[in-house]
Amino acid sequence: MRIVLLGSPGSGKGTQASRIIGKYNIPHISTGDIFRDNIKRQTSIGLEAKKFIDKGHLVPDDLTLKIIEDRFIQPDCAEGFLLDGFPRTIVQAEALELELQKNVKKLDAVVNLDVHDEAIISRMTGRRVCSKCGATYNLTFNKPTVDNICDKCGGALLIREDDKLETVTNRLKVYKTETQPLIDFYKQKGILITVNGELDAEVVFQNICNALEQF
Ligand code: AP5
Ligand code: MG
């Protein structure tokens, strides 16, 4: 199975990704997570990407395509993958298509999580992420059992650097101009599934599974 998760920042891509990969047994590829890992390790890619991420801008296509190409050559991608946060521009979507064509492969489905801006803002300001395992929580919708401690691994929960209100507003703006055109791009290819991302996360997951099975 080759799936893309599309949706505005904070629409729940990461939350759904962790459920979907468990069910379909495919690797989770989040370009945002790869960039954050590079930033943490202070690699040259991380240092370059940070300049854009901290402002809420997209990282340039050439750098993003480089990390994706490096990830695709890993053996675990041979039978499928779940892309989270990639592609985010038409240039990236076309590059992905070429890359898949080279290996006579194609995407099975693109899942678009539909969430209004007001819901996004309250989600992002309440988001907490585990510093050790990356699990995502929310102070309103999905609280950890003990304040600031990850239920899964006991790691400390942190606020993501780009979840400040001003940066979130910018990310939403960038999403509308750069990424939203992908909805039509994939609709025209007949592989777009849109689900209401404002329902309870478990219900959203069930709706995604039902849609994928009917596909
Ligand atoms: P990235 O890490 O991909 O961030 P994003 O797309 O902005 O999305 P988020 O990770 O913020 O949200 P999400 O949709 O995963 O939602 P989550 O599940 O966490 O990218 C970060 C940056 O890296 C970009 O801004 C860009 O600079 C750069 N970048 C990455 N990829 C790139 C690319 N391809 N090209 C160029 N640049 C790139 O949920 C959010 C919150 O809501 C959580 O608190 C969660 O608990 C809660 N929540 C989730 N679902 C529900 C629900 N159903 N109900 C209530 N609350 C919910
Ligand atoms: Mg995410």
Ligand code: ZN
């Ligand atoms: Zn953890």
